[in-house]
Amino acid sequence: MLPTERRRIILEQILVARTIPLKDLAHALAVHEVTIRRDLSELEREGLIEVVRGGARILEQAQADIAYEMRANRELFAKQAIAKEAIKLVQDGDTIALDASTTSLEVARALANRGRVHVLVSGLEAANVLAASKTPFTVLGGTFNPVARGFSGPITELVLGKLHPDKVFFSVKGLSLKAGLTDASLIEAEVKTRLIQSSKSAIALVDHSKFGATAFTTIIDLQELDSLITDKDPDANTKKWLLGSGLKLIVAK
Amino acid sequence: MLPTERRRIILEQILVARTIPLKDLAHALAVHEVTIRRDLSELEREGLIEVVRGGARILEQAQADIAYEMRANRELFAKQAIAKEAIKLVQDGDTIALDASTTSLEVARALANRGRVHVLVSGLEAANVLAASKTPFTVLGGTFNPVARGFSGPITELVLGKLHPDKVFFSVKGLSLKAGLTDASLIEAEVKTRLIQSSKSAIALVDHSKFGATAFTTIIDLQELDSLITDKDPDANTKKWLLGSGLKLIVAK
DNA sequence: AAAGATTAACACATATTTGTTTATTTTTGC
DNA sequence: GCAAAAATAAACAAATATGTGTTAATCTTT
Numbered sequence: 177m178l179p180t181e182r183r184r185i186i187l188e189q190i191l192v193a194r195t196i197p198l199k200d201l202a203h204a205l206a207v208h209e210v211t212i213r214r215d216l217s218e219l220e221r222e223g224l225i226e227v228v229r230g231g232a233r234i235l236e237q238a239q240a241d242i243a244y245e246m247r248a249n250r251e252l253f254a255k256q257a258i259a260k261e262a263i264k265l266v267q268d269g270d271t272i273a274l275d276a277s278t279t280s281l282e283v284a285r286a287l288a289n290r291g292r293v294h295v296l297v298s299g300l301e302a303a304n305v306l307a308a309s310k311t312p313f314t315v316l317g318g319t320f321n322p323v324a325r326g327f328s329g330p331i332t333e334l335v336l337g338k339l340h341p342d343k344v345f346f347s348v349k350g351l352s353l354k355a356g357l358t359d360a361s362l363i364e365a366e367v368k369t370r371l372i373q374s375s376k377s378a379i380a381l382v383d384h385s386k387f388g389a390t391a392f393t394t395i396i397d398l399q400e401l402d403s404l405i406t407d408k409d410p411d412a413n414t415k416k417w418l419l420g421s422g423l424k425l426i427v428a429k
Numbered sequence: 430m431l432p433t434e435r436r437r438i439i440l441e442q443i444l445v446a447r448t449i450p451l452k453d454l455a456h457a458l459a460v461h462e463v464t465i466r467r468d469l470s471e472l473e474r475e476g477l478i479e480v481v482r483g484g485a486r487i488l489e490q491a492q493a494d495i496a497y498e499m500r501a502n503r504e505l506f507a508k509q510a511i512a513k514e515a516i517k518l519v520q521d522g523d524t525i526a527l528d529a530s531t532t533s534l535e536v537a538r539a540l541a542n543r544g545r546v547h548v549l550v551s552g553l554e555a556a557n558v559l560a561a562s563k564t565p566f567t568v569l570g571g572t573f574n575p576v577a578r579g580f581s582g583p584i585t586e587l588v589l590g591k592l593h594p595d596k597v598f599f600s601v602k603g604l605s606l607k608a609g610l611t612d613a614s615l616i617e618a619e620v621k622t623r624l625i626q627s628s629k630s631a632i633a634l635v636d637h638s639k640f641g642a643t644a645f646t647t648i649i650d651l652q653e654l655d656s657l658i659t660d661k662d663p664d665a666n667t668k669k670w671l672l673g674s675g676l677k678l679i680v681a682k
Numbered sequence: 683a684a685a686g687a688t689t690a691a692c693a694c695a696t697a698t699t700t701g702t703t704t705a706t707t708t709t710t711g712c
Numbered sequence: 713g714c715a716a717a718a719a720t721a722a723a724c725a726a727a728t729a730t731g732t733g734t735t736a737a738t739c740t741t742t
Binding site for chain 4 (some may be wrong): 683684685686687688689690691692693694695696697698699700701702703704705706707708709710711712
Binding site (some may be wrong): 237241300303304306307308310312313314315316317318319320322325327329332333334335338339 | 490535553556557559560561563565566567568569570571572573575578580582584585587588591592
């Protein structure tokens, strides 16, 4: 195991437990206490945790970053498979809008260097990915939200009122029969709703871990959706409901 | 010399010469040809150059990135000194606008974690710096310009029409008696002009390497400027001209 | 075919990572 | 307060990884 990987695991552990004894880490990772101690100093130097006697604890200010990183890596394989299907829907000359989700980030990666498209992004990471490639893109603008690592708020709304992308790809926190497509934050959900309404075609990217989950607020009705891409077949009831609303269901393999 | 530094030098050489023989590099850097060869493979792997028989050549698509990096590092010390003076002008509760220049990037770094300010940025790098810190900020939005690594165009103008920051810090390409404050690109200059006009106070950041230079297009009249921060005393004539227009001249030491 | 360029294989020096041991500091129970 | 226990820090050593140069073999170009 690479030192980097070990440190990532340590961070994960600290994030869920908020505080963790050094001995537990040494035992769980089967390395010497001194090694863990050195890892913790390194993570402290990076400003992610605070070393305390007997172990370490999370720094409040680093929580958003770590949580984002974990979110981006969770079900990464599924997200990549979904992104691969997503870009099949993209045609030359299209203007593509992406929300600030980690699934859309994978779409941005897949879109990089594809050429002959213009991308509209609302997330900082997607902007960085596209800036490193040669894909032309426009940032929506707005106030930075450290949790979502995206831009939202009145400036974003202002810009969205003027733009009409051909296709919007977006992700959700939950997909359930009783609540539909839901998201965790009102402000982020508002951006998604606006994006969807201003675009000619809306495509939801929903990996299987979102099935059955209900988050805080509903984004849109299923009727407004054109396609839904996922990585596993949903259960029969959900499938029936999805297909019943007239959308195109794409299952990436 | 660190391998990284050697590779940076190689890139610089390739950028100016566009193509360079392997032997020249080996000789100039006083290392074995094999070492250069391995450096070149690494740079090729990173997508920055193409290895050809006898040496290497620049990849068109990487040119903007490398040029930006070089620009950001040129006169870095001067830029940092200027940024240090700049943040002395910032007061708690201020809304600060930054253009996409590499000097403003240093201001963003100096501003990070200062707290109690809201920053308005038009450059991607500054956004990344602020996102890593805890400083709240808003991105202007707009279409990404790979050369300036900033956002500009109609979307940016739209947003600027609505916002009125307390202070704007911006840099220029040239400062000369005959043309005033000038910049290289019309589109970028337009963003700067709008930024300056919408803000309550405009502060130019001009390191000494810009003295006497005239770039393509004039940004604003000196009269519209409140302060000018530089790192070396300009010549007597220029100084007289600057002070004569009623602005505050700050020389960082 | 000869010259030049590239690749591959090996060796050496240096840097990094990890564990062990020992000394020092901090905490805790009395 | 003091002594025992626990935690930390410092110094050293072994193992591994990385960077560099040498040599020899192979491939391109002219």
